[in-house]
Amino acid sequence: RNSMFNLTYAFAEGNKDLRDILGGKGANLSEMTNLGLPVPQGFVVSTVACRAYLKAHELTDDLVTEIRSRVSDLETVTGKTFGHGADPLLVSVRSGAKFSMPGMMDTILNLGLNDVTVQRVAQRTENLAFAYGSYRRLIQMFGNVVFEIDIKDFNEASHKVENVRGYGSANFTRQDWLLVIEQYKQVFQAQAGQEFPQDVYDQLFIAVEAVFKSWDNDRAKVYRQLHNIPDDLGTAVNIQQMVFGNYSKDSGTGVMFTRNPATGAPGLFGEYLSQAQGEDIVSGARTPDPIANLEASKPQVYQQLKTIAEKLEKHYQDMQDVEFTVEDNHLYMLQTRNGKRTPNAAVNIAYDLYEEKLISAQEMISRIEPGMIEQLLHPSFLASDLAKHDSIASGLPASPGAATGEVIFTAQGAKVAAEKGHHVVLLRNETSPEDIVGMTVSEAVVTSRGGMTSHAAVVARGMGTCCVVGCQDLQVDEAGAVAHYAGGVLKEGDIISVDGTNGKIYLGTIKTTAGSVSDKLNKILAVCDKYARLQVFGNGETVKDIREAIVKGARGIGLARTEHMFFQPDRLKAMRQLILAENDADITSTLAYIKGEQKGDFVAMFETLLDKPCTIRLLDPPLHEFLPTKEADLQQLAQSIHKDYNWVAAKAAALREVNPMLGLRGVRLAVTLPQIYQMQVEAIIEAAILVSEAHQVNIIPEIMIPLIGVTPELEMAKKLCVDAAEGIFEKTGKRLDYKVGTMIEMPRACLIADELAQDADFFSFGTNDLTQLTFGYSRDDAHKFLPTYLEDHLLPNDPFQVLDTKGVGALMNMAATKGKAANPKLKVGVCGEVGGNAESIEFINTLPVDYVSCSPFRVPQARLICAQTQL
Ligand code: ADP
Ligand code: MG
Ligand code: MG
Structure with missing residues (x-):
């Protein structure tokens, strides 16, 4: 490398690792040159020179000298001469920052042409149209790029000559061309306020300066802000010998x-x-x-x-x-x-390159971004059905997915409609934190204003909800509950379909296809499983969810919540009878009914999972959630169970809690009404025996006690489980292995984890409750103040979505460490939505934790992240 020079690099002197100083384009032109590929030669004015220019606001003498010298080298290499001679050297001036950046100055081609050199080129090539056409393009590009003259103004000048002559430029004579060039120069001078420079070095230096300046134009600044590109990098400029695609029909x-x-x-x-x-x-x-x-x-x-x-x-x-x-x-x-x-291509290419042995397994894994998997799993419109619909409006594709629903203009309205079971598309001018309730229940969110980082866009992406923002084709009148578009009006309740992947809005219902894990993604995830330390389980209790989790690669079910099974009409009624029972006979008969139902549930679960592990959590929610609150409902209940209304109402009132999340729930239910857990354990064990025998598999049910805070609770609950299981073994004369473990979701449980571990086969961190209790934030009310906390930077993230490593994480670390020390066989897992979040998994991977468990939809992503975290 020419050691005299430090502001410019010949292509032959650079390489791909010098992006910082040569920009992406220059670094790769250098690299291709060194690879022996046919690259027109040239040199790069470095970002160092750009940064100096942006400070000094003029080209330094050193830079001018270097550039002149580089041009003269280029003359030697090409055998051409810049600005004179029989074979004039023409160059392009191309901007190129470290990160590709639309918004900055465009390329200028054919620089080096002037009134004299254009004649030489014409003579040498014996091609008038080529020479003058190139010159015309130079004046136009130079004018447009450096002085922002509208290209149309130049084109008009050409058309004028064509019209006067009555033939096209293909047949222009020399006189015609000279006239065109004259016209172009006039347009240039009128708008640039100076003549088109005839001195080719003037052309070059003005162009270089313009590239430098364009680093700081508004478009470039906005782009950098959007993409988190630092403002002080500066851009490089590539000056390269021209080759001509317009030279002949073989070009x-x-x-x-x-x-x-x-x-x-x-x-x-x-x-x-x-x-x-x-x-x-x-x-x-x-x-x-x-x-x-x-x-x-x-x-x-x-x-x-x-x-x-x-x-x-x-x-x-x-x-x-x-x-x-x-x-x-x-x-x-x-x-x-x-x-x-596209995400689809990214996945397929990464796998193919790995198969072709161009990249390693680790490299393949690192090239897949978790968000890509999320996008691939989002539903999309069925192409055949989509083709039948015209879009009525389009905006920015803020959050991928495809959804259909009825238009609703307020968050409150969306909530009401969703509660009635309607599919809702929330349509607003923009959204604010108050609208979150409405957004969470909507299939899609559309706003007429705002960009990719507007509130609606950010929140919808966070929720994985399909979203289109900045849809200016819609005039939304929220108060009037109408929106106008070019072809008509949308009223409340009208059905529209929203494509969050391309930003288009359609009238009516369009069929969707669920996103799926492709063949190659499956193969990549299988490789991921080999690298990951943390295993991935799914949360789910319905056969559908369990299947989904297994298909998506979960090792088993890490959290099956039994309460979901109680909210079916018949069972709910039985549960209410149980709660309101006045004598043992009542209790026994309703329990027998519920047990039969539960057993059926567990049989279905075990049959779906066979020998894959399944952690079943015993009943967790506050009892009062099972009782109605409205008078009419209470009246109906009283009637249906043949009890006095006033008595039922009084009982329900007595059960009502001021703070149910801190009330009669979890293991506390077992303390006050042990028959429920006993019944559940019996149902689990009986189901496991049944399926084990029928399918010749070895099912080891894992029974999990929620909300443990003191050791005697766990001792008592465990004894209850063991007694119930032994009772079944005795009755049936059959036996199987089972495990009893506890959720760790109270700060106190973390502090005494060593004690708890003596009585537990496993721990599972319930991060939702643990976060709620560590912060003292009610999960149900936190949305009223959390957004402000986030806005004011009092919290870096919503701790219910991204694990709070400092506080909650420290408690988890303590509990897992103490637990494993006290009981080396203890299995430790994490369930709750943070189990599918990248940042959270990265942290969990540093703890003595064995697995994470998340919703089936997030299992593939979690498998990827677990591997990436381990690389
Ligand atoms: P962008 O960053 O917008 O792609 P480039 O600097 O790559 O701008 O230039 C755009 C196009 O201009 C190139 O793709 C190429 O076709 C043409 N071009 C640039 N430099 C030359 C050259 N030296 N010879 C021929 N064509 C060129
Ligand atoms: Mg390009
Ligand atoms: Mg371009």
């Missing part, structure tokens, strides 16, 4: 991906436009051909592209997005970078 320009960026399928994917330069391909003026057509029309170029694609993938170990130009059948590479792709 053209193309962009291509080395694999399909939508599906990940192997094979070149992209477009080629013949007789065109640079941005023509994206401008849409002419329709480019699929790259595959090159195989027939230019087999040599196509073969060369294939070889280069392979070489680049091997070298970068990733799918590449490349830009190239063909000049008279010679292929030139102009850019390469890791290609952007």
Whole structure:
């Protein structure tokens, strides 16, 4: 490397690891040069020079000297001369920051042309249209990019000449071209306030300065803010010899991906436009051909592209997005970078590259982002049904998914409609924290205002709810409960469908398909399981949920909540009879009924899981939740169980608690009404014996006691379980192994975990209650103040969603450590929604914990995160 220079790098001096100073484009042009690929030569003005310029507001003498010297080197390499001579050197000036950044200055092509050199080019190539067409483009690009002159103004000048002459530019004479150029210069001078520079070094320095300045334009600043790119990096500038896709019919320009960026399928994917330069391909003026057509029309170029694609993938170990130009059948590479792709493609490509042995298993795992899996699992509209619907409006795709529902304009209205069982789409101008209640019950949220980081967008993404924001095609009148769009009106209750993946809104119902774990994702997750230390279980009690969890790769069920099974009409009635029972006979008969039902539930669970482990939690919720509150309901209840209304009402009132979450629930139920747990354990053991025999499997039920706070509670509950199980063994003459463990969800339980561990086969952290009790935040009311806490930065996260490592986490660490020390066989797990959250899992992985358990939907993501955390 030329040690005299420290502000510029010839392509041959750089490499891909110098993105900081060369920018992404420059670093990769250097890398391709060193790989021996056909790259038009040039040099990079570094970000160091840019940062100096942004301070000094002028090009330093050193930089000017370096650039002049680099140009003269380029003249030597190319055998051309800049600004004079028979074979003038033309260059492009291309911006390129460390992170690709739309919003900054665009590329200028054909720099180095002026009134003199254009004639030389015309003479040398014997191609007037090419030479003058290129010059015309330079004036236009220079004017547009540096002075923001509207391209239309230039085009008009061309059209005027065409109209006057009565023929198109293909037939222009030299005189016609001179006239066009003259017109262009006039447009330029009128709007730029200066003449189009004839001195080619003036052109170059003005262009370099413009690139530097564009780092600080508003669009670039906004983009950086949105993408968390630091403001002080600066951009590099690439100055590169021109090659010409507009030179002849055997020339053209193309962009291509080395694999399909939508599906990940192997094979070149992209477009080629013949007789065109640079941005023509994206401008849409002419329709480019699929790259595959090159195989027939230019087999040599196509073969060369294939070889280069392979070489680049091997070298970068990733799918590449490349830009190239063909000049008279010679292929030139102009850019390469890791290609952007859909989540689906990302998964498929990562697995294929691993199979092709280009990347390691660890690398494959690290390339999948948890959010990608989430997106893949979101439902989407059935393509065949979607094709039948026209979209009525579109906005920003803030949170992926597809949903249908009736339009509701207020959060409260959404809540009411959802409680009636309706599917709701909440449509508002924007949302605020008060709307969260409405958002949680909505299938989708749509706002007419706001961007990707608006309240609606952020909250919906957090909830995994489909969301479109900034939908300006809709004029929403919240008070009037109507929204107008170009073709009509939406009234409350109208059905719409929302696609959060592309931001479109449709009238009516569109069928959806559930997202699924693809074949390749499954294979990746299987590799993940080998690397992970933490195992992943699912939460669920219905056959549907259990199946879902197993299909998604859960090792078993880490939390089956039995209370869900009590809220069916007949059982609820029995439960109410039990609570209101006045004598032992009543209790025995209702318990017998409930036991029969529960046993059926457990049989179904065990039959679905067979020998996969299942942790069943005994009844947890406050008793009073089983009794109605409204007078009419109480009256009906009294009638149905043949009791006096006043007596029932008094009993219900007596059971009502001021603070039910801290009341008669969990193990406290077993203390006051031991028959319930006894019945549940009997049902579990009988079901396990039945299924074990029928299916010849070894079922080891795990029985979990909730809400333990003092050791005697656990001793008592355990004895209750053991007695109940032994009773069944005696009665049936059969036996099986079972486990009894406890949830750890009270701070006090954490503090005495060593004692509890003596009596427990396993611990399972219930992070929801543990968080509630550690903070003293009621889970049901925290939404009233938590948003303000988050806004004011009093808390970094909602602790019910992201585990509070400092407080709750410290308690967990203490409990797990003490527990395992006291009982080396103790299994420790975490259930609750944080079990599927990346940050939380990362922390849990540092604790002496064996597994996490989360909702079935989040199991695949959790498997990935558990592996990533361990890499
Ligand atoms: P962007 O960052 O917007 O992609 P580029 O700097 O890559 O801008 O330039 C856009 C296009 O201009 C390139 O894809 C290529 O077609 C054309 N181009 C840039 N430099 C040259 C060059 N030296 N010779 C030929 N075409 C060029
Ligand atoms: Mg561009
Ligand atoms: Mg480009």
